[in-house]
Amino acid sequence: MKDFIQVLKRYIPPYKTSLVLNFFYNFLSAVFAVFSVGMMIPILEIIFGMAQDVNTLVPWEFTLRAVSNNLYYYLTLVKNNYGPDLSLLLVGFFVIVATLLKVGFAYLGAYEAVFIRNGVVRDIRHQIFSKILRLALPFFSEERKGDIMARISGDVAEVENSIMSSLDMFLKNPVLIVVFLVSMLIMSPTLTLFIFVVLPIAGTIIGRVGKTLKKVSREGQDKMGSILTIIEETLGGLRIIKAFNAEAKMQARFDQELGQYRGIMNRLMWRRELAHPMSEFLGTILVVVVVWFGGKLILSQSSELTGPEFIAYLGVFYQIINPAKAFTNALYSIQKGMAAMDRIDLILMADVTIREKEGALPVDSLKQEVEYRNVSFAYNDKPVLKSVSVTIPKGSTVALVGQSGSGKTTFVDLLPRFYDVQEGQILIDGTDIRDLKLHDLRNLMGNVNQEAILFNDTIYNNIAFGVENPTEEEVIAAARVANAHDFIMESENGYQTIIGDRGSKLSGGQRQRLSIARAILKNPPILILDEATSALDTESEKLVQDALEKLMKNRTSLVIAHRLSTIKNATFICVLHKGEIVEQGTHDELLELNGRYTRLHQLQMF
DSSP: OHHHHHHHHHHSGGGHHHHHHHHHHHHHHHHHHHHHHHTHHHHHHHHTTOOOOOOOOOOOOSSHHHHHHHHHHHHHHHHHHHOHHHHHHHHHHHHHHHHHHHHHHHHHHHHHHHHHHHHHHHHHHHHHHHHHHHSOHHHHHHSOHHHHHHIIIIIHHHIIIIIIHHHHHHHHHHHHHHHHHHHHHHHOHHHHHHHHHHHHHHHHHHHHHHHHHHHHHHHHHHHHHHHHHHHHHHHHTHHHHHHTTOHHHHHHHHHHHHHHHHHHHHHHHHHHHTHHHHHHHHHHHHHHHHHHHHHHHHHTTOOSOOHHHHHHHHHHHHHHHHHHHHHHHHHHHHHHHHHHHHHHHHHHTSOOOSOOOTTOBOOOOOOSEEEEEEEEEEETTEEEEEEEEEEEETTOEEEEEOSTTSSHHHHHHTTTTSSOOSEEEEEETTEEGGGBOHHHHHHTEEEEOSSOOOOSSBHHHHHSTTSSSOOHHHHHHHHHHTTOHHHHHHSTTGGGOBOOGGGTTSOHHHHHHHHHHHHHHHOOSEEEEEOTTTTSOHHHHHHHHHHHHHHHTTSEEEEEOSSGGGGTTOSEEEEEETTEEEEEEOHHHHHHHTSHHHHHHHHHHO
16 A cells, blocks of 8 residues: 555646545535435434424524535425325425436546546556666666566556556545545434444555555566566577477467466456455345344434434435445555556666766767777676777778677677776777766767668668658659669558568568668767678678768768678778777788787688
8 A cells, every 4th residue: 555655646736726626526526425324314204293393494504414404494394285195206306416426426537537648658558668768788687578568568468457546436436435435424423433444454454465466466467577577588589499490398488478468367356356256245245134133222322313314314325335445445456556556667767877977078079089088898797898099080991800798799889888887998080988967978870770770660760760851852862872662662652651660561671671771861970880791792882882972972981791792992990809809900911920919810711
């Protein structure tokens, strides 16, 4: 319950007005509910001939005595002048009006609660997505993609279904219960105090069962993350699964997780389904005990209530039963929803490790050079770069070569601050990149990766991605430079063709040329190329290489190369081995050294 209150404190403040209106409408609804039940007293008194005449009208005051006296006064007038039949009809009319006002205000309260509920759910989804965009890459390397997807989809849905659907109950039911209890206290303090003693016993029993729901629900949501991970891996690796006849293996792995999930959800739902019968059973016991105790008081003539008043009292007490049962069911749902909120908070409360320094400096161009000065970096205490130093003058092309795991990708990922250096500095024109505005820093760079990262959108929007309001002429010009215009015009809808998930409707060479067109349109002063041609056939490679040469012209470029033939014309080449630059120079200079670069060259020539 304490955790639930904390969630409300985080998300309810923007909806204070709706919260106040909800409370006000529910309060009025409860007042008219008591009034409609209270009108049973004169009805019963008239029917059983117990009604006493009131012939004196007292000044109107907002007190129970004054209102009751004057209502009985007018009822006496009607009864004496027109008979008891019309008196019953008149009282019945008041009951109808009171009920209309009761349900009308109840609807207005629910109307405001819906506004709060959907607003809070929207805010949670917005916060999660915004946080995902701000979190540094190391967070995602340590988390399963399927688990993150489960939190965004299933867990948010669980919060909506469990916590937010219970919000109306928590906004409305306490108001109803308090108003009804106050009314009962006014009608009979003795009987109501007896209820105060009995009611917490039932609440304690229900609360203990509800506490176990949160733990079981958390297990279920964790298991759903595992299931979504398997689905995501299966969809991404279908070609390999089929090639190695591993369908049965994947099916067995999936069925195992599915079976465990089923067992967890069985336990969860058995306990949740216990809420309604348990609350109904305990409620019945409570009603019987109250009727016994109240009847005993009336029979002994020591009660503040007459027979009709006791029946009305029971009517008010019965009005508490449904809100109390709904309150109990809400407690069960909230325990389940809080487990989902805990998992969502693993994202929302995650530390943003790549932070922009307060008072960070703006930067809009590269004037002189990029310098790596004694840079060291490690993943989980495993060294990847060790005291690397290199200066890259403006307009030059530096190529990075070396075996897999030598630190090439980490070298270029440190420049746009996908990760932060752990020792040393990276400087742009003599300023540490950690002192620069993050947006401005990344705006200096364009990326073309080995795997073209495209979106399920039009060709036009993929090229224009990351550039504010480009003209159609600029997009087409970028596509022409990237040797992409011809195949684009041959596609179904030209630049408005949808390219499918990750560009699945295009060939590898076409996807890569769209990536290059995107970089060309951005027109960055610094270019990062992560072996953009290694996965292409010879013809596509020639077209892409030609586009890359046009893109690299007059730019500062960092090129990760596996095919040494593509970097012969680089300004200089850095050979990395186990996180260190072991050789540095031009292609010809490195061949003369007859060292590690020469061996790599000979292997590729062979």
